[in-house]
Amino acid sequence: SFFLFSYTAVLGVGLLLGFGLTMWLEKRSKWEREAGDWQNGVLWALLVGLLAGQAGFVWRQWGYFAEHEAEVWKLWRGGLDYHAALLAGLVPFWLWCVLRQAQQPSLRQAQQPMLRQAQQSRFWQLSALLAPAIVLVSLFGWAACWLEGCGYGATGTLGWLTADLPNPLGVFALRYRTQLFAFLLTLPLLGTAVFLTTRHPQTAFGATLAGVSLVRLFITPLLGSSAPLWLGWRYELWLEGGFVLLGLLLVQ
Numbered sequence: 001s002f003f004l005f006s007y008t009a010v011l012g013v014g015l016l017l018g019f020g021l022t023m024w025l026e027k028r029s030k031w032e033r034e035a036g037d038w039q040n041g042v043l044w045a046l047l048v049g050l051l052a053g054q055a056g057f058v059w060r061q062w063g064y065f066a067e068h069e070a071e072v073w074k075l076w077r078g079g080l081d082y083h084a085a086l087l088a089g090l091v092p093f094w095l096w097c098v099l100r101q102a103q104q105p106s107l108r109q110a111q112q113p114m115l116r117q118a119q120q121s122r123f124w125q126l127s128a129l130l131a132p133a134i135v136l137v138s139l140f141g142w143a144a145c146w147l148e149g150c151g152y153g154a155t156g157t158l159g160w161l162t163a164d165l166p167n168p169l170g171v172f173a174l175r176y177r178t179q180l181f182a183f184l185l186t187l188p189l190l191g192t193a194v195f196l197t198t199r200h201p202q203t204a205f206g207a208t209l210a211g212v213s214l215v216r217l218f219i220t221p222l223l224g225s226s227a228p229l230w231l232g233w234r235y236e237l238w239l240e241g242g243f244v245l246l247g248l249l250l251v252q
Helices: 006-030 036-059 082-103 113-117 122-148 178-199 200-223 235-250
Strands: 163-166 172-176
Touching: 006 036, 006 122, 006 178, 036 082, 036 122, 082 122, 082 235, 122 178, 122 200, 172 178, 178 200, 200 235
Parallel strands: none
Antiparallel strands: 163 172
């Protein structure tokens, strides 16, 4: 039987809206001539990112998938490892940008004043254009987790910080409202990313990556799911900290 889980549906809507937002920003900021066929690079990044994200999710939940091998590659059933998807998606996107850059004149000849402010490479130009979409997809990802029960919080008793919430197995308990907190903390980043993309594109991608990762860094200690530990800390904390530092280093 074919089941389309709410997580997959909501995240899919977020991806489509992110794609539409990027196209709107491209035309609004008059990047269309210079940006060109960025959609091809994004599609490669999505394809590789989704496959890697599913592989990462299967690895984390191998105890379940070892007994249900037929479900390993059923992406429509939900389940995605954010870190694996992000890292794997950036690599083909960067490679595509490098190849396309080699086939076109340098951005040093760009006539748009906005483009002259950006880093002189296709990757920097297009990553800035995609920054708001990254925030939008992150927002829909947290909304999808709220519907599906993933990204659930640890149990607690700190008043309004907790609520009677389920985990993916439908077990209710007083848990931290991690999905809601993450959504609300990420929401202001959307307007910031749009502003940076249109006014300061050289800082857009790095600042967005650092901001989204900083939110996740704050939320991670409140999660209730089990995770591998690196030096006594959840592995996500190390990865999010690394993404924050990477984003700050990429800010121009």
